[in-house]
Amino acid sequence: MSRKTGYKILDRYKEHGLEALSDRSRRPVRYANQLPEQIESLIVRLKAEKPHWGARKIRELLVRRLDGDIRVPGKSTIHAVLDRHGLVKRAGGPRHRARGTPLSAGTGPIDLWCADFKGEFKLGNGRYCYPLTVTDHASRFLLLCEALDSTREDTACTAFERLFRERGLPSAPTMACPLPVPMPCSISQSSRSGGSGSASPSNASSPAIRKSIPGS
Template sequence: MPWKASSVMEERLRFVARLLDGEAMTDVCREFGISRKTGYKIFDRYKEQGLAALSDRSRRPVHYANQLPEQVEGLIVRLKAEKPHWGARKIRELLVRRLDGDVRLPAKSTIHAVLDRHGLVKRGGVPRHRARGTPLSAGAVPNDLWCTDFKGEFKLGNGRYCYPLTVTDHASRRRRLS
């Protein structure tokens, strides 16, 4: 006997048909492997909307909580076109003056993200200066060559200061708090 192929809509239709025939919700839900809450949801939708309610629905949200209104995003892009040398901070200050209290203003980082999304942010080139250290000679055996890296200082809860160091040889890495 070959496998029976069925779609989700067909399963829901069979589910509703059995409920309409008078079978108990608990028994039908158990047989279809769904919770009673889901069963009531499917059946209530069917009663309200008919067969159209049994098809799959989009799971896409109706609106996005933190999405900028299109008008504000368009204004940010227009301001950048007017003042191409301005960055997110100056554009936000201009928005503060223009939209004084009318709309909730986006943060500087949000404005930067909008500009970046529209390709209006110039990427930085090569860093201006690079830290150059002295190359270490290769240690032949453990404990042959040691390197210490000072990480700064911070205050502990008991009022004492701690000076973390990373102490390394060529084969291992240890952290020492002094």
């Protein structure tokens, strides 16, 4: 330590004993931007007079009353004062969290379809390709392999609409996402950039569908 610091500690010891050698608070003696007590009291009093007013309206009233004589604190500072005095109502109760629909177990052909975006890659013309694949959960049969130019909902829904017309219409949806046309089906849009979803068709016994599944 420097000589100046050494003498400061020695003088502190001579004045207050061993207790003076313990660490002291680093809190500043005064804050440069601390509000005067009169302004803080005025903010609290205005809030009591107007309990439904927030920091914005209280600040506007302060600007009119003080008329440029004193610098009016900002809205965030006024809100901090109200919060410090317990005058801010906080939203109570747990926040609602979205939950996905549990998937059913696919035990037979066409009971459950698995959709997946297989990442992305750049083509020779500089555009990106997003391969969308749909497979049957039970037989692992590939039902669709489509090269899409984006992962937008309308693009994916068009591919699923064509697939449903060729393979059958699902009637027991496992994830909610309406198609742009009125069809009793649903797909998952959580499959963006590598995610996966599923759809459950109902007419698995139709001849057109059974011919596309090996061993059916």
